[in-house]
Amino acid sequence: MALADSLNTYRGGADENGHFGLFGGRYVAETLMPLILEVEQAYNACLKDPKFAAELKHLNTHYAGRxxxxxxxxxxxxxxxxxxxxxxxxxxxxxxSHKINNCLGQILVARRMGKKRIIAETGAGQHGVATATVCARFGLQCVIYMGAKDIERQKPNVFRMRLLGAEVRAVEKGTATLKDAMNEALRDWVANVDDTYYLIGTAAGPHPYPTMVRDFQxxxxxxxxxxxxxxxxxxxxxxxxxxxxxxxxxxxxxxxxxxxxxxxxxxxxxxxxxxxxxxxxxxxxxxxxxxxxxxxxxxxxxxxxxxxxxxxxxxxxxxxxxxxxxxxxxxxxxxxxxxxxxxxxxxxxxxxxxxxxxxxxxxxxxxxxxxxxxxxxxxxxxxxxxxxxxxxxxxxxxxxxxxxxx
Amino acid sequence: MSKVEVRAIDAQGNRITDRFALLKKHKRAGLVAFVTANDPTPGVFMDILEGLPSAGADLIEIGIPFSDPMADGPSIQLSSQRSLKHGTKIDDVLEAVSEFRRSELATPIILMGYYNPIYHYGDQEFAEAAAKAGVDGVIIVDLPPEEAEELNVHLRANGIAMIFLAAPTSSDERLPTILNNASGFVYYVAIAGITGTATADVAAVETAMARMRRHTDLPVVVGFGIKTPEQARAISRHCDAAVVGSAIVDVIAQGLNADGKPDPTLSTKVLEFVKTLATGVHGAWP
Missing domain, CATH: 3.40.50.1100 (Rossmann fold)
Structure with a gap:
């Protein structure tokens, strides 16, 4: 599968349009486009701000235990x-789990954007728990979408999220797993564009998420x-x-x-x-x-x-x-x-x-x-x-x- | 080449322009009726599709079903699932369009869907097959202008309009990005949300239309959140055409029995509802 022996760098992506070669990009409905462009702008501003890096490092050390x-x-x-x-x-x-690394980073971005309501999808519940945790820590409203099938097989995590003050919404649609939870979170976001930040848990989704999650991880x-x-x-x-x-x-x-x-x-x-x-x-x-x-x-x-x-x-x-x-x-x-x-x-x-x-x-x-x-x-x-x-x-x-x- | 075939080829790519010119001449707004391909069954869908022009639909939007319709509310999600139960593929959708074109050459057909089925089919192959079937325009919900060029080059080469969405969240700075490569018409999404949920706000649409008109001379069609003939009439006062989707699809859903079998009068009921919508829209302009 290798196209050449090796490239000058494998760390250059994503490009300005969020592409890693043929992959990545921003394939979202127009209603969401301005939002993800806003997230990108906010994230780029954080990268340039030494205070952001210091704040994240402090939390990683004293809150997450890194x-x-x-x-x-x-x-x-x-x-x-x-x-x-x-x-x-x-x-x-x-x-x-490692999920906290990304959640601490993104919650700081969301706070700088002035967002008051955080939504996230979760499969095993680890990202849901990490998101609920950082929302509790910073006093933000938290809604977690989780497939009904996953809720059944990850009951301890569901209870954990509720203890942390999050609302867990069961997704019965489609196959009732992670992909359907992500569909529902995107539908929520598109309907609550003003106050809501979507805290994606994996290195996927529209640009800048794959890059941002990678950087925090x-x-x-x-x-x-x-x-x-x-x-x-x-x-x-x-x-x-x-x-x-x-x-x-x-x-x-x-x-x-x-x-x-x-x-x-x-x-x-x-x-x-x-x-x-x-x-x-x-x-x-x-x-x-x-x-x-x-x-x-x-x-x-x-x-x-x-x-x-x-x-x-x-x-x-x-x-x-x-x-x-x-x-x-x-x-x-x-x-x-x-x-x-x-x-x-x-x-x-x-x-x-x-x-x-x-x-x-x-x-x-x-x-x-x-x-x-x-x-x-x-x-x-x-x-x-x-x-x-x-x-x-x-x-x-x-x-x-x-x-x-x- | 028969006369009918020549007309079909001449009409390619111009049906949308011709239709809006005709609406303008008659000084009235248009109705865009949305149905998902093969919903609830291929047979009933074909009856509905062929009846739409005489029921008063000025343009027809056909949904290509997708397993993960992220911008759609429950009504259209369920209609996609009903369609996928029949194994509906892009070729089936295009066959239905060809069948429709045997008797109806003037009403524009717009396909609406998500990118993955088309990408998997092949951009060029899709554009060629769609043009051959008599498709006039394409709306791909998850293909914003930044990602659209790959497909758009093939659509342009085959005389198919690429129709972009503009939303309440699209700023004045962003509108040129959307409109620069748009053709056919612009689809203004009336609500920040998914299809078939909130109700479009007439005053907000009026303000938005003034903003759109500053940026483009293309016809502006408004959709999302228009459910009743009265709403359709109120919205149409401010735009070139109004789209009704979920409300039509809901009439289909209501006409299914517990096993999902359609009631024998279903297509008639759907077309009757479309007639009331058309009456609303066509009487909107003074």
Whole structure:
């Protein structure tokens, strides 16, 4: 798939129209165009303001608990008998996942824009919880759209959001999952243009969201760079992250994109298996198309209708992927692989038993790939997996899948 | 080449202009009737489509169904789902247009939809097939002018108008961006919101029209939030044509039994409703 050996830079996107090569852009109805242009303007002003960076850094340190540790997974390394495995521990952040990184950044943008009402979509509920958290922290009204099916399988997070003062609105339409929650959030935004800010949780959607979310999540990779220098005195050899929309992965990858010696793997959810058609692997099983404001790889049928995604992980259950990932795939810079529901469940249990860490089902997919790749690599290969969320929210789903009664 | 075929080719691309010229000559506003292709069934849809011109629809908008219609309210979402149950694809929509064109050559047909099905079909292939079927204009809800050129070059080459939306949120600074590449007419979205929900405010539309007229000589059509003949009449006083969509689609939804089967008089009921809308609109101008 590589078009050239390597580009001058892989960190140049998006261009002024929000494109990453053929991908990205601003495919929204005219009513929303002025709004997203306003968000872009506000975000660009924040980038130029040292006070913004300082305020965000302060919150990251004192509220979210950054930097997250870089942890040598000694027993898993021993178990695999190959690569030296590290976890970037973003599950230790306040609210239990990497989602808080982006929410803190965007809530500061929304405040500067003078917005009083925040809306967001959520799949697993991690982004919903992180959004509800920052809204509580800053005293802003919060409405979360969540698919009815996801509400059913992520009950603890739904209750958490309500405790934080958010209104959770169930979306029964379509497939009642993340994509439908995003449709409803966009419909809300278009009807409440004056006071509302849409806090998108993944590195997808219309420009400037993919770029803005990536920038706020890049703190993961930037910290890792320093931490790996301290731990090993050099750069890692490979980076591994789960990919739904792809925000934790792009945050890990982006600071290393021009270090061509660092190999990168995005792990898509293969659900019940790529051949069954019941999966959420937009790159492995999709084609380029346009949805939710951007051009990217999408699961779709021969008539261009969006297909249902399937994954045991609600956070990966989305029929698309962020446009920068689509471009990195197209350029051959990042390799996209996949792991099934069952492989993720195996990884979930292995990590719990050997490391005493319950991973969320999303990074369990990344770990499933590590289980395949690490044993074949030499001992001096430094591998870093993003532990982007903790698994407490998933215990009911895992219990059901394993046939355990609680 | 038969006389009918020659007329069909001559009319290509000019039907919209001709229709607005005719409306102007008769000193009246026009009615744009929206229906989703193959809703509720291909047969009933065809009956409705063929009856629309004599029911008083001056232009017809046909919705291409999409799984994720982000700018649409519940009525049109459900109509898309009904259509998709029949497996409706772009070729089916174009076939319906060809069928319509066998007997009706003057009424402009505008396709309205979302970009993904068209992108997947192929921009050039779509433009060529649509022109051949007798389509006059295209509205793609999620294709703002910034992203539209890729499709627009092919539409232009095939004599199809690219119709852009302007919204209450579009500023005076932004309107030229929208209007510079517009053709056919401009579609003014009367409410900040999705289709079929809030009611369009007549005073706000009047103010908006004055603003639009400063920026363009193209006919201005107003839609979103127009539900009754009275509202259609009130809005039409200030613009060149009014679009009614969700309210027509609601008549279709009401004529379905519990199993989703259409009542045998459904197409008649829909066309009767369109007649009342047309009476409202056509009497709007003094």
């Amino acid at each position: 930097p997250s540790p870089l942890y040598f997974a000694e027993r898993l390394t021993e178990h695999f008998g190959g690569a030296k495995l590290y976890f970037k521990r973003d599950e230790l952040n306040h609210t239990g 890049s703190v993961i990779g930037e910290e890792l760079r320093t931490q790996m220098q301290e731990a090993e005195g050099r750069l890692p050899d490979s980076l591994i992250a789960a990919v739904g929309g792809g925000s934790n992965a792009i945050g890990l990858f982006f600071p290393f994109l021009d270090d061509v010696g660092v190999k990168m793997f995005g792990v898509e959810a293969a659900g019940r298996g790529l051949k069954t058609g019941e999966h959420a692997a937009s790159i492995a099983g999709g084609a380029p198309g346009v949805l939710h404001g951007n051009r990217t790889y999408l699961l779709q049928d021969e008539g261009g209708q969006i297909k249902d995604a399937h994954s045991i992980s609600a956070g990966l259950d989305y029929p698309g992927i962020g446009p920068e990932h689509a471009w990195l795939y197209f350029q051959g810079r990042v390799e996209y692989v996949s792991a099934t529901d069952n492989e993720a469940l195996d990884a979930f249990q292995l990590c719990s038993k050997l490391e005493g860490i319950l991973p969320a089902l999303e990074p369990s997919h990344a770990l499933a790939y590590v289980m395949r790749a690490a044993p074949k690599l030499p001992e001096d290969h430094l591998m870093v997996m993003n532990m982007c969320g903790r698994g407490d929210k998933d215990v009911f789903t895992v219990a059901e899948a394993l046939g355990a009664k609680l």
